[in-house]
Amino acid sequence: MAQILVVDDSGTVRDEVAGFLKSNGLDVVTAVDGNDGLAKLKADPRIRLVVTDVNMPNMDGLTMAEKVRSELGNSKVNLIMLTTESSANMRERGKAAGVKGWIVKPFKGTAVLDTFRKLVS
Amino acid sequence: MLSEQGKRNIEQAFQRAARGTVVRTSADVCDIALATDPQPDPRHGQLVLITVSSFAFRLITIFQVRDTPEIRSYYLADTDQRGIDESFHEVANLCCGALNREFSRSFAHLAMSTPYTLDARCISYLAQLQPQLLSHYLITINGSVQLRATLCMCCTAPVDIQLNAAEVEQTGELELF
């Protein structure tokens, strides 16, 4: 039973983020793009938190966030963007899609662990 | 389309972005020098390309990566069997991201592509894109790990680049909405 879904096309990032969270006692699954992310979320609706990149092939993270609400009808799961993008307009698009927060890469596990724990409980 | 000062501003911005992102730790020393030509090495090489687009321009950042023992041992864990270009996709993403964020202080409408890999020989044909700026760099990390990078900017309208290096960037913090 997974608590967190990490979505990123980069294997390095998936390993780093999922690895850090797992070593801190959290249950994590990963996905490689927006399509895969939606499939994994559909397969395990008990996932409480999705940490996702924006720039991914096939389906980007913001489109995925929009579809989590519209196609999956999931309004409970918390979405956090982990991305190199930072523009005001993109954040607005995130907010409108119900995204909970924004992290500019690189990932600093210690800075976000407490908040992540709160978001999965 | 692009003033000489504008070109210098972009080159400096790229060097700032690269310095912070091509190294694995802040303790590593990174030297970036202008190179006269790209010197593609087709026997071992690949290109990793990534684009930042706005209405008036597209800015392509290109890393030339060669699968050498020095590069592998610097960027990949011993157990990692992946191609070197794959791990470079994230380096390119971080470097271009830093450059993108610096640009976005002057341009409200900007976005990045995902990175792609191409054969190293393709770099000889960049002139076909008719760039206003084409600069090549030699990056040396800790005196031993070498990579080449190219910056290619194509403008279809006049672009005024005012970049401000003074602002220190905050990364890694979670901003809750």
Place this chain on the structure above:
Amino acid sequence: MSAIPDNAGLHRRTDALAQEVGRLRSLAVALERWHQDMISMMAQNRSMDAEGEDMHAIARQLIMVSLNAAIEGARAGNEARGFVAVAAEVKTLAHRVQTLAGELGKNLQTSSLITTATFQDIQAAGKMMMAAISGLEVQVRDLRLEIG
């Protein structure tokens, strides 16, 4: 004293504006279409690259074959003069194929570069436009709040 705007009229206009901006979201559909086309083009380029490499390899082998044929022909002496002439013709043609394969390779690399650059430009610009639409929606929402 300035003219007081017709509040109901303003509301109608703002609603119409909000609707129009909402419709712009369908830009995503056109973007998806261009994205699919570019993916096809890139796959085509990769196939052509592979075929170009094959051509190069075959041209090299053909040159080797023609050289061997010339050697065999020389060994066979006068009886094989016709054979030697054919071998020489094959060698000339093989060199032409090799040159053509080289030109094709350069053209394919140029094509791959331009296609990839265009793909990335469309991908990035598409995201920029979708984000710009979100920015507009926020402006319209704020305008509605201000009108009351």
